Amino acid sequence: DAKTTQPPSMDCAEGRAANLPCNHSTISGNEYVYWYRQIHSQGPQYIIHGLKNNETNEMASLIITEDRKSSTLILPHATLRDTAVYYCIVRNRAGSYQLTFGKGTKLSVIP
């Protein structure tokens, strides 16, 4: 699996958009980008995933650069309940089913 790099922590004002970056410069052509988050004392929660095109669902938007070497998760209107650790994961569909979690980004939404 390709390695991902995320900032260890970020702050965001409540009601503003939270933009969480992820670098995955060694990504290969068939690797998807996944985002999960983990609120304190809970299990990780799936947010979104994509391959090449930008994706949007009820939780967030995923913007993937044209060269696919980086991506940004966007929470359009952050709330206090969005405070969590956000994990960017790149894995190969054809490989072993290992979802390798890194250290993620600790997002703190501030009132």
Next chain:
Amino acid sequence: ETGVTQTPRHLVMGMTNKKSLKCEQHLGHNAMYWYKQSAKKPLELMFVYSLEERVENNSVPSRFSPECPNSSHLFLHLHTLQPEDSALYLCASSPVYGGTNEKLFFGSGTQLSVL
């Protein structure tokens, strides 16, 4: 509510005890997983079951013994654990193993303390 239920939520055990963690999923999924999350460490995949068959075992010590009697239930049997085994143990499920629909659904975990 993710549809994956883990019990107990908290467990304290001595090094000579035998205990079991239970996971149940109500999603009709065919694959189930055990992950370990130690303090300040990333999640580590321990075991994977697909249609009740173990398909991955990531060099986990034998003091951890998984059991999958059917596709809805997963157990982790614990015996003679060490203090360093204290961690959050997370169960997850997915519709299929290695398929195109690859979302994992996690339970809330069991916080284990080994004294």
